[in-house]
Amino acid sequence: MSDDPRRQVPRTDTLLADPELADASARLGRELVKAAVQDVQQRIRDGALAPVDAVPAVLSALPTTASSLRPVFNATGVLVHTNLGRSPLSPAAVEAVAAAGGxxxxxxxxxTGRRGPRGAAALAALQAAVPAAEAALVVNNCAAALALVATALGGELVVARGELVEIGDGFRIPELLEATGARLREVGTTNRVTLDDYLRALGPDTGAVVKVHPSNFVVRGFTRAVPVAELAAGLTGRGVPLVADVGSGLLRPHPVLPDEPDLQTTLADGADLVLASGDKLLGGPQAGLVLGRADLVQRLRRHPLYRALRVDKTTLAALEATLRGPQPPVQQMLGADVADLRSRAEALAARLAAAGLDAVAVDSEARVGGGGAPEHPLPSAAVSLPAAFAGPLRAGRPPVVGYLAGDRTLLDLRSLPPSDDGTLAAAVLEVARRWT
Structure with missing residues (x-):
């Protein structure tokens, strides 16, 4: 029967031989392209697609790379968004990763032709950025750094009850530490701890005193914590190292975040080791940074667990480029001028309104994210659209992730570079064309 739709479906080998799809197979892999071909063939059988449109439909369905990860426009106003991969890498870091891929x-x-020290240049860049550090070490994330410290220093770890926090997705600091075999000696209460609480807890089995920055919450009211400088002075001469997990990876004090701890100040205040994340306010790749006393860093480096936690060449390349290269995107976002953000929002809203969309520029509040500065909103500006745009924007190409505020979808511009404004407008207009 000539009208049988199955006879109209292009053959798989014919489609795969098309020059454009053959190029895609060479770039993405034959199996991935073949799967897209089979999906399109089924759409033709179902009558949802004309046979002549098969090749364009396959090309449209293919990802830009062989990875399933898709670039996303972060219009949430959360600068370090964990669900979106935390800090975006700088162009210099992306270029360094590509170069290190071979x-x-x-x-x-x-x-000399001999074996050299792994990641020496990245570690030197880290020490140059934090002069108070005698030595540095990099592992695959901050939780790994804390686990390595707990394992290598061993014994009993003294920690304030109010700092035994949950760090996200159900992972809790006390459970992480206990999983290493360390014993926890909790001191103080949920809301108050004093220097005497720490000092009374010290004993012959004490491996370290650990301070953990709560980061993603704040306790107010009748509270008391012991600053690093006070705790370091109290531990002087007792032979017990002070380890401070500051979390966010801020290298030095930042005027926009006056209450956020930074690595340089924490070490200068007397911490023996300081731990932080590389993919938060530092703006680099996922990594756990360990800086401080040379003897303690060497002790961690020689521990067998370090081998399981060390980072690969691409992470080292991205970290060095972040530290030595131009200002990474997250730092640019932090320093964005509010007047400039408003001007961008007004220009974008005017462009969308001229196309008939219900779009207006509004003031908004951005956030650091990633557990940093939870009570320190950043003034920002956004484009406001009807709430119905949120889902289609996420499903678009490229996906745009904003947030709902009442009956409106807000696209906050502090978490997007100005160079993305044109593409953002085009993405919204395409959604309007398809969905409204």
């Missing part, structure tokens, strides 16, 4: 001299001294 064979590199990551553990080879090219001058």
């Amino acid at each position: 064979t590199t001299d990551v553990e080879l001294d090219l001058a």
Whole structure:
């Protein structure tokens, strides 16, 4: 029967031989392209697609890379958004990752032909950025850094009850520490701890005193905490190292975040080791940073667990480029001028309104995210659209993730660079064309 729709479906081998799909197979892999071809063939059988449109439909369905991860426009106003991969890398870091993707001299001294120190340049860049550190070490995230410290220093860890926090997705600091075999000696109460509480808890089995920055919550009212400087002075001469997990990876004090702890100040105040994340306010790749006393860092480096936690060449490349290269995006977002943000929002809203959309510029509040500065909103500006745009924008190409405020979808511009404004407008207009 000539009208049988199955006879109109292009053959798989014919489609795969098309020059455009053959190029896609060479770039993305034959199996991925074949799966897209089969989906399109089924749409033709169902009568939802004309056979002549098969190749364009396959190309439209293919991702830009062989990875399932898709670039997303972060219009949430959350600068370090964990669900969106935390800090975006700088162009310099992206270029460094690409260069490190091949064979590199990551553990080879090219001058002598002998094995060289792994990641020496990245560690040197980290120490240059935090002069108070005698030495540095990098592992795969901040939780790994804390686990390595707990394992290598061993014994009993003294920690304030109010700092035994949950760090997200159900993971809790006390459970992480106890999983290493360490014993916890809790001191103080949920809301108050004093220097004497710490000092009375010290004993022959004490491996370290650990301070954990609560980061994603604040306790107010009748509270008391012991600053690093006071605690370090109290521990002087007692032979017990002070380890401070500051979390967010801020290298030095930042005027926009006056209450956020930073690595340089924490070490200068007397911490023996300081731990932080590389993919938050530092603006680099996922990594756990350990800086401080040379003897303690070497002790961690020589521990067998370090081998399981060390980072790969691409992470080292991205970290070094972040530290030595131009200002990473998250730092640019922090320093964004509010007047400039309002001007961008007004220009975008005017462009969308001219196309008939219900779009207006509004003031908004952005956030650091990633557990940083939870009570420190950042003044910002956004484009306000009807609430119905939220879902279609997420499903678009590229996906745009904003947030709902009442009956409106807000696209906050502090978490997007100005260079993305044109593409953002085009994405909204395409959604309007398809869905409204």
